[in-house]
Amino acid sequence: xxxxxxxxxxxxxxxxxxxxxxxxxxxxxxxxxxxxxxxxxxxxxxxxxxxxxxxxxxxxxxxxxxxxxxxxxxxxxxxxxxxxxxxxxxxxxxxxxxxxxxxxxxx
Amino acid sequence: xxxxxxxxxxxxxxxxxxxxxxxxxxxxxxxxxxxxxxxxxxxxxxxxxxxxxxxxxxxxxxxxxxxxxxxxxxxxxxxxxxxxxxxxxxxxxxxxxxxxxxxxxxxxxxxxxxxxxxx
Numbered sequence: 434x435x436x437x438x439x440x441x442x443x444x445x446x447x448x449x450x451x452x453x454x455x456x457x458x459x460x461x462x463x464x465x466x467x468x469x470x471x472x473x474x475x476x477x478x479x480x481x482x483x484x485x486x487x488x489x490x491x492x493x494x495x496x497x498x499x500x501x502x503x504x505x506x507x508x509x510x511x512x513x514x515x516x517x518x519x520x521x522x523x524x525x526x527x528x529x530x531x532x533x534x535x536x537x538x539x540x
Numbered sequence: 541x542x543x544x545x546x547x548x549x550x551x552x553x554x555x556x557x558x559x560x561x562x563x564x565x566x567x568x569x570x571x572x573x574x575x576x577x578x579x580x581x582x583x584x585x586x587x588x589x590x591x592x593x594x595x596x597x598x599x600x601x602x603x604x605x606x607x608x609x610x611x612x613x614x615x616x617x618x619x620x621x622x623x624x625x626x627x628x629x630x631x632x633x634x635x636x637x638x639x640x641x642x643x644x645x646x647x648x649x650x651x652x653x654x655x656x657x658x659x
Contacts, residue, residue: 434603467645476636476649477587483643520587524645528602529577529589 435459435523439532445540450511454535456504456521465525468497468506471534472517480519481506513539542567544637544650552631552657558624562637562650569618570595575640578611578622580633581652588633592640593620627657 436459446452456466464484469477479488481497484504494509508515516539521532548560562576569576578590591601593611601609610623624631634654638646 469646476638476652477646478649479645479647482645488644488647522587522645524640527600528604531587531589534586 434528435462435526435530437521437523437530437532439519439521439535441535442533443536443538445538446511447540448511448513452508452511452537454506454519454537456499456506456532458502458504458523458525461501462523462525464500465523466497466499466504467522467524468495469520469522469531470515470517471520477520511537542639542648544639544648546635546637546650546653548653548655550653550655552627552655553659554628554657555626558622558627558631558635558655558657560622560635560637560653560655561619562621563617563619564639565618569613569620570615573642576611576613576620577638577640577646579636579638579646580631581636582630582633590622590624590635629657631655632657 438457440455466484468481471477480491485497496507498505518534518536520534543565545563552558575592575594577592581587591611593599593613608625613620634652636652637650639648641647
């Protein structure tokens, strides 16, 4: 199975900050990567698909980039509602595998 | 708008079989381009993909769980189901059902259901 490694595991930031989360795949996955946001007690929500495409309804402050093995999720200006846990997911092959998550906390 | 809703037993005894159902509304489980997955999340931990099924009945299971997992579909009821046998405390988790659209990802999720394995 492809291993997905996110960094950092946790991050403290302030409203208005620019934040970047990275995800590395154990082998090349083209651009077959998604980013998901999960708030406590809620199901994950799709933010980005195909590494850089913004899901309908997701604010434009979210962006994704990367290809092959290295990917990033960037939030250009943090809003209070963005404090959550973020997961990457490879959908290059099966079994689908998630990163371990990055918890974004308020500084 | 497609919606998913999990149901099933919230408490299962060790060595028994966990059974959950995901009801699909607002669309057909036979819709082209979709597969239907189960994903779980132990308390305080990350997400683990369990497996998927197509409306045709074809399945793929995570090798880590393959020997214990069965996913089935009931097109007449527009729902799909998960059975996980020989459960232990390690299977305690929130179980989500989710739709996966080709080229997009897991776009629709159920709200999740907590399953506790305990005697």
